[in-house]
Amino acid sequence: MAEEPRGVPLTDLSIQQLSELQKNCEQELNFFQESFGALKGLLARNEKSINSLEDVKVASPGHTALIPLSESLYIRAELSDPSKHMVEIGTGYFVELEREKAKAIFDRKKEHIAKQIETVEGILKEKRRTRAYISDAFQTKVQAQLATMNTASN
Amino acid sequence: MAEVAKFEEEVSKLKTLEKDREKYFTNRQEMEMRLTESRNVKAELDLMDSDSKVYKLIGAVLVRQDLDEARSTVEKRLEFIESEIKRVESSIADIAKKANDQRDKVMAIQKSFQAMAAAQQAK
Numbered sequence: 001m002a003e004e005p006r007g008v009p010l011t012d013l014s015i016q017q018l019s020e021l022q023k024n025c026e027q028e029l030n031f032f033q034e035s036f037g038a039l040k041g042l043l044a045r046n047e048k049s050i051n052s053l054e055d056v057k058v059a060s061p062g063h064t065a066l067i068p069l070s071e072s073l074y075i076r077a078e079l080s081d082p083s084k085h086m087v088e089i090g091t092g093y094f095v096e097l098e099r100e101k102a103k104a105i106f107d108r109k110k111e112h113i114a115k116q117i118e119t120v121e122g123i124l125k126e127k128r129r130t131r132a133y134i135s136d137a138f139q140t141k142v143q144a145q146l147a148t149m150n151t152a153s154n
Numbered sequence: 155m156a157e158v159a160k161f162e163e164e165v166s167k168l169k170t171l172e173k174d175r176e177k178y179f180t181n182r183q184e185m186e187m188r189l190t191e192s193r194n195v196k197a198e199l200d201l202m203d204s205d206s207k208v209y210k211l212i213g214a215v216l217v218r219q220d221l222d223e224a225r226s227t228v229e230k231r232l233e234f235i236e237s238e239i240k241r242v243e244s245s246i247a248d249i250a251k252k253a254n255d256q257r258d259k260v261m262a263i264q265k266s267f268q269a270m271a272a273a274q275q276a277k
Contacts, residue, residue: 086209086216088211089194089195089198089199090191090192090194090195090198091188091191091192091195091228091231092210092211092212093195093199093208093209093210093211093224093228094208094209094210094211094216095198095202095206095207095208095209096206096207096208096209097206105198108198112194
């Protein structure tokens, strides 16, 4: 998307081009920051699922529990078969699975998300460095122009 | 001045083109997200035992679905999304080219303005 300063040294760009580049970089940084946050949220939700799985491990058939229907409304329910879980695997598909298999899905998801977080983290680092370079070049350019303006007016 | 009106018209054309391109970009992004999600579903479905009970959420109801049927549905959806992405990508390439041409046009008019201004100053 953005014109990476590949082959062209930053110092060769005009102030306008630099500020354009800065804006682009900022936008990309924001985008990846957002993805990073979203991924962290997903990871936390996934972790919650794994923990819940552990929680129902001790339950036996006939175990009663209060099931939340909304944030503040619960219903008493009886577990007919706590060894089976309904797991959402995405795009509206659910699968009935035993604990081990459900756990395997969550573990795979966790690994997948962790890997993506790692990638995004790497990109973020890279982008921050690029941003620092660009703003450095920008500053020097502005300073240089100010200096020439001063000598011209004198 | 007719030239100014023309210039403004060309600039606004360029702006619409760029806006459209932006729209296509978000479109592609959304589709790529759907593609990865569907791919994950496909991968999970492929790992299921043949006697697994698969349900599809339709509205607020979970409907029991045959595993093979679910697999082929997801497969078809993957193909569909892939072809859609290709379509959007060609639209993006097309619009990028148009935007570039339009930008050249705007620049040319700008240059002629500058030349005119310079000529006026020289008088």
